[in-house]
Amino acid sequence: MIMTTFDIGYFKAVIEEMAAMIEVERDYLTSLDSSIGDGDHGINLSIGFRDVSKQLEQFDTAAENISTLFKKVGMSLLGKVGGASGPLYGSFFLKMGVAAQNKQAVSFAEFVEMYRAGVTAVQNRGKAELGDKTMIDAMLPAMDYLTQHQEADDVAAIMQEALVVMKQGAESTDNIVAKKGRALRLGERAIGHRDPGAESSWKLFECFVKKLG
Numbered sequence: 028m029i030m031t032t033f034d035i036g037y038f039k040a041v042i043e044e045m046a047a048m049i050e051v052e053r054d055y056l057t058s059l060d061s062s063i064g065d066g067d068h069g070i071n072l073s074i075g076f077r078d079v080s081k082q083l084e085q086f087d088t089a090a091e092n093i094s095t096l097f098k099k100v101g102m103s104l105l106g107k108v109g110g111a112s113g114p115l116y117g118s119f120f121l122k123m124g125v126a127a128q129n130k131q132a133v134s135f136a137e138f139v140e141m142y143r144a145g146v147t148a149v150q151n152r153g154k155a156e157l158g159d160k161t162m163i164d165a166m167l168p169a170m171d172y173l174t175q176h177q178e179a180d181d182v183a184a185i186m187q188e189a190l191v192v193m194k195q196g197a198e199s200t201d202n203i204v205a206k207k208g209r210a211l212r213l214g215e216r217a218i219g220h221r222d223p224g225a226e227s228s229w230k231l232f233e234c235f236v237k238k239l240g
């Protein structure tokens with residue numbers, strides 16, 4: 028059996044990949060938010076992840092651990108990102124960090140536990156249910172998929188499949204009205220537009236997949 032460990036170096040590389048991805052996708056994410064929100068999602072995440080990148084310049088993986096890494100990311104996003112997504116993504120990373128229990132490396136099942144803690148934090152903050160046209164529509168199906176397969180050996184395949192599930196969840200927001208967030212006011216006019224948070228959440232998850240093995 029091949030044991031995949033998710034260590035501090037892996038997670039630091041994932042966060043750097045996230046920061047780079049947000050720069051590339053900034054205008055696209057903002058354009059999604061322009062259609063049904065206030066047009067700042069990509070810009071806000073870019074401001075947040077630029078601060079994250081700055082924090083990581085001083086980050087010593089030998090002296091730190093996964094919890095302190097994710098806490099730094101969460102605090103940056105909480106402090107710098109405006110709109111609804113700052114508190115949501117900030118809580119997501121903070122709670123993933125708490126669940127890592129100051130370890131330098133975690134198993135796949137422990138990673139899934141971290142992810143579950145992050146998604147639960149988003150749910151607790153945003154109070155969104157499945158089908159409300161929010162990032163939960165992407166995160167929750169992936170969380171369930173990962174939980175069902177957390178003891179599997181082929182971690183890379185499970186992660187790839189969880190990503191597919193997330194993308195499908197994001198696509199499902201195209202054809203529903205919003206029950207949370209700014210798009211709520213649009214009613215039926217929100218139909219035909221993807222939720223920006225659902226889209227950014229699978230793109231962030233893709234960074235975990237990309238940096239595997």
Ligand SMILES: [Mg+2]
Pocket residue numbers: 060064065066067068110111
């Ligand atoms: Mg916005």
